[in-house]
Amino acid sequence: MILAASPWWTTVPSVGAAIGYAVLAGWSARLQRGTISAIMVAVWVLHGLALASLLGVEPVRFGFATLLSVTAWLVLTVYAIETRLYPQLGTRWTLAGLGAPAVLLALVFPGSTYPALLSSWLPLHWALGIASYGLLGVAVAHAWMMQRTEQHIRRGTPAPNALPLLMLERLTFRFVAAAFVLLTLTLLAGWYFTVVLATGGWAWTHKTVFTVMSWAVLAVLLGGRHLWGWRGRLAVRMLYAAAGLLLLGYVGSRFVLEVVLQRA
Secondary structure: OOOOOOOHHHHHHHHHHHHHHHHHHHHHHHOOHHHHHHHHHHHHHHHHHHHHHHHOOOOEEEOHHHHHHHHHHHHHHHHHHHHHHOHHHOOOHHHHHHHHHHHHHHHHOOOEEEOOOOOOOHHHHHHHHHHHHHHHHHHHHHHHHHHHHHHHHHHOOOOOOOOOHHHHHHHHHHHHHHHHHHHHHHHHHHHHHHHHHOOOOOOOOHHHHHHHHHHHHHHHHHHHHHHHOOOHHHHHHHHHHHHHHHHHHHHHHHHHHHHHOOOO
16 A cells, blocks of 8 residues: 655645644635635645655656645636636535545555656656546536535525526537547547557557546537537536446546556
């Protein structure tokens, strides 16, 4: 199992961010708006410092938990910016609750070390992949909100946010399209680096198979929406399926290697 004694400059911001996320998720209703904003900024900075201590040093450490932590940070960052653009969207502190376990998992399972890069352009492949995870995570969060809003409309009860359902739907598919573009670039970059740097060429590993399957589901979803106007439960279920496949692609395979098989 890849456990490591994390240095204090990783432990302190990680624990601080986890505590802040827990406070926002559990006690935000009792706090003043200014206090909530100050805590959110502090949590965002602490979480970013925790990630920088893993990704911004040599040798770089990365694994399934680190990717989950980065994804959670990106989702909350995008959502925080979005609430500034659409104040009526409201703040979903249930999203903040996802940040606490993510940042703590990255502290316990920092992942494997990458002491040497085969190419100075290889971080571009990683960055594209991380960004696609983050944007797809944002799309899933919006799809969940869209479902909740639709349920409230069917029941005739006030919706938890004032954004119209169609606007939520447009926002959801904008993030889906952006995630699809980045995932396409990730696969192309992965193919290029595999062919150029590896003697065996393109390998159909578990990570590759699940990632390609996720890309295919997103392609069908976007194509179906453009050609036949797919929406509602069908579209949301396909989005969830694509996100699940992508999660299995890297996070699942690395979890098996790092935790189950205890291999770097």
